[in-house]
Amino acid sequence: MFQVGDKIVYPMHGAGIIEAIEEKEILGEKQHYYLINMPMGNVHIMIPMEKVMNLGIREIVDRDTMDDVLHTFHDHKSDSSVAWNQRYRKNMDKLKTGDIYKGAEVIRDLLRINKDRVLGAGEKKMLDNAMQMFISELVSVKKITEEQATDLVNQFLHKDA
Known part of the structure; x- marks a missing residue:
């Protein structure tokens, strides 16, 4: 324990x-x-x-794992053809696992969808919550401030944009 x-x-x-x-x-x-x-x-x-x-x-994960997770923001293609309610349930299940990779997938996928069209209120709130959970772990792992963590995440999210 x-x-x-x-x-x-x-x-x-x-x-x-x-x-x-x-x-x-x-x-x-x-x-x-x-x-x-x-x-x-x-x-x-x-x-x-x-x-x-x-x-x-x-x-919390170690520094190497966190670095690897940050790079997952660019991995794989997102399937935006799934109905929003199915996607919402699937993403909620991912977040409930606590798996940092699955949380990063939710952030990545919702941000990609948000580029094409505005997210609904439920998915927007889910994205905000997923981002807060991720940043809170990033702060602990990297021993940086919340502002520095947010800047770091944004750098990775907008790297190839």
Whole structure:
């Protein structure tokens, strides 16, 4: 399991740091909880230790993996012929896995579609959330500011544009 100080990613929420492990009694039941600080948004959450694996929480990736992920913004072709509601469900499933490569695919594909036509409100919000989750991990991995991370992502996104 995780230790205090570990940098983790909570799918659909982004990167955080385990600040403490505490036993708490909630509704008459004692359990051990991870207390996690999510710097993006300055949110603190408690997650029961026994549920961590089911939630897809993982350690942040290493620098080499992050560099590889940044290059996936140019990989593969996107299929924009799929109906938006099917694409939305498929992309939501990708984001829920917490897999950084799948998250980068969602960002890449939605940005490519957005070049051809305006995204609907749901997909626009999904793109914004996916970008925030990605940037939060990039900040932790590269030890840079949120602004620097945003600039770095934009450099890769617009490299061959």
